[in-house]
Amino acid sequence: MSVANLMSKAGHEVVIVNRDVKFGGLAEYGIFPNKLKLRGGLRKTYWEILERPNVHYFGNVTVGNGKDLTVEDLRSLGASALVFASGAQGTKTIGVEGDSALGVYHAKDVVFHFNRLPGFGDKPFDMGNRVAVIGVGDVMVDIAHWLVRYKQVEQVTAIARRGPAERKYNPKEIRAVCANIDQAALAQEFDRIAPRLAAAGQHPGDILKDMNAEFAKCEPLKSKTKMGFRFLASPRRVLTDAHNRVRGLEIEETKLEPKGNDFSAVGLKQYYEFPCDSVVFAVGDRVDETVGLPYKNGVFLTNPSSTGNEPDDALFQAYDEASGKILEGVFLTGWARKASEGLVGVAKRDGEWCAEVVSRYLAGRPAHTRSAVDKTLDRFKTTLQDRKVDAIDLTGLRALEAAEREHGPSNDCIGEFKFGANQEMLGQIHRRRDRSGSSARS
Numbered sequence: 160m161s162v163a164n165l166m167s168k169a170g171h172e173v174v175i176v177n178r179d180v181k182f183g184g185l186a187e188y189g190i191f192p193n194k195l196k197l198r199g200g201l202r203k204t205y206w207e208i209l210e211r212p213n214v215h216y217f218g219n220v221t222v223g224n225g226k227d228l229t230v231e232d233l234r235s236l237g238a239s240a241l242v243f244a245s246g247a248q249g250t251k252t253i254g255v256e257g258d259s260a261l262g263v264y265h266a267k268d269v270v271f272h273f274n275r276l277p278g279f280g281d282k283p284f285d286m287g288n289r290v291a292v293i294g295v296g297d298v299m300v301d302i303a304h305w306l307v308r309y310k311q312v313e314q315v316t317a318i319a320r321r322g323p324a325e326r327k328y329n330p331k332e333i334r335a336v337c338a339n340i341d342q343a344a345l346a347q348e349f350d351r352i353a354p355r356l357a358a359a360g361q362h363p364g365d366i367l368k369d370m371n372a373e374f375a376k377c378e379p380l381k382s383k384t385k386m387g388f389r390f391l392a393s394p395r396r397v398l399t400d401a402h403n404r405v406r407g408l409e410i411e412e413t414k415l416e417p418k419g420n421d422f423s424a425v426g427l428k429q430y431y432e433f434p435c436d437s438v439v440f441a442v443g444d445r446v447d448e449t450v451g452l453p454y455k456n457g458v459f460l461t462n463p464s465s466t467g468n469e470p471d472d473a474l475f476q477a478y479d480e481a482s483g484k485i486l487e488g489v490f491l492t493g494w495a496r497k498a499s500e501g502l503v504g505v506a507k508r509d510g511e512w513c514a515e516v517v518s519r520y521l522a523g524r525p526a527h528t529r530s531a532v533d534k535t536l537d538r539f540k541t542t543l544q545d546r547k548v549d550a551i552d553l554t555g556l557r558a559l560e561a562a563e564r565e566h567g568p569s570n571d572c573i574g575e576f577k578f579g580a581n582q583e584m585l586g587q588i589h590r591r592r593d594r595s596g597s598s599a600r601s
């Protein structure tokens with residue numbers, strides 16, 4: 160949206176291809192539902208961009224190998240440049256035994272579930288009573304928030320390989336759940352790990368004081384859920400019962416070792432069992448390699464000849480290692496370029512940088528005539544029609560919005576009605592279009 164904003168403002172014709180029917184990506188299906196101001200502001204901005212006459216939206220169209228359109232299809236349709244802003248849709252695990260057991264989830268899927276992304280919103284996510292969330296970043300806090308406030312489970316424990324000083328969540332975010340933190344258990348946890356923190360030159364008392372200072376402005380208590388932390392704890396195995404359901408985690412104790420200006424966790428080969436009913440991996444995401452761009456180790460490859468300083472053009476250029484060449488006119492931005500990196504503002508700025516890079520690229524090429532632009536758009540639409548892709552345009556989005564509004568507010572964590580399945584959304588859109596078509600005819 161950020162790229163579309165600047166490129167359309169500069170007078171370029173912009174085609175947006177989106178897997179989801181609705182626009183917004185994680186702003187619609189990731190950010191915690193009760194952040195109404197943030198979500199509402201983003202939605203308003205996105206509508207304004209989509210309503211520009213030189214912006215063309217095609218929702219419900221997936222790009223990838225064996226999908227509606229491949230990267231090669233897009234490259235051959237005649238656009239002057241292609242920008243991939245497809246986010247980090249691949250899941251990351253820490254690759255431990257048992258991580259496919261019943262009751263093991265990836266944070267992104269859980270977040271998609273409670274934000275009701277089709278394919279996730281309508282599936283059950285059985286969390287049990289005691290949930291272990293692996294990771295101590297903002298996504299862990301969002302998952303804990305949902306578990307504490309809406310699922311009201313008995314116990315949520317954030318598991319961290321390193322120590323409390325290496326916690327990654329934003330102090331403002333923890334306010335959503337800090338009223339539920341079991342203070343006695345936290346003090347005990349500090350007593351347990353204090354010698355190892357001290358051995359690394361850290362001051363456990365000061366760290367606990369800092370953490371408690373962050374808990375000064377907690378949101379009011381909404382449930383009896385007890386929230387806790389396990390530090391210096393590296394999950395080694397998911398333990399299962401006879402039905403392959405999670406019954407716990409095998410955890411290896413760790414210690415901290417200095418690594419540059421930071422610390423890394425080193426296993427101590429001492430193990431213990433931590434009982435829990437479900438495990439959520441909140442350890443970041445990687446890109447989805449099935450999109451079909453050159454890929455290696457969780458990332459899409461960009462031109463290695465970069466200076467490393469953003470917005471250096473090379474950092475945004477897709478790169479094929481096999482041929483040693485860039486993919487001419489193909490760019491990456493946002494979480495597709497740097498998986499799980501930063502908040503919406505960071506992704507927005509990345510899009511703005513990418514738009515600058517693309518503008519520089521286009522400035523060195525002949526401009527397309529109006530008729531060439533129209534031909535490209537027609538070719539694009541015809542390709543989708545020939546492949547029987549039910550692409551949703553702006554009119555369809557408006558119809559969907561009206562249909563959802565008619566349902567009024569919902570009393571779950573989202574607070575507003577959302578259709579949970581693509582078929583329902585598409586059905587609503589087509590029914591409304593047919594109705595308005597027949598009333599226009601009569």
Ligand SMILES: Cc1cc2nc3c(=O)[nH]c(=O)nc-3n(C[C@H](O)[C@H](O)[C@H](O)COP(=O)(O)OP(=O)(O)OC[C@H]3O[C@@H](n4cnc5c(N)ncnc54)[C@H](O)[C@@H]3O)c2cc1C
Nearest residue numbers: 177178179184185190221222245246493494501502503506
């Ligand atoms: C759980 C969670 C909570 C967050 N909370 C906050 C918060 O409170 N505040 C904040 O500022 N930031 C928050 N963020 C970060 C923010 O969501 C991201 O910074 C931002 O959404 C990244 O934008 P993006 O456009 O790169 O990717 P995304 O938002 O993931 O968008 C990717 C888009 O690409 C589309 N797509 C994916 N694959 C394909 C394909 N193959 N073909 C076609 N289209 C495709 C998707 O449909 C989607 O529209 C949160 C992130 C997460 C995971």
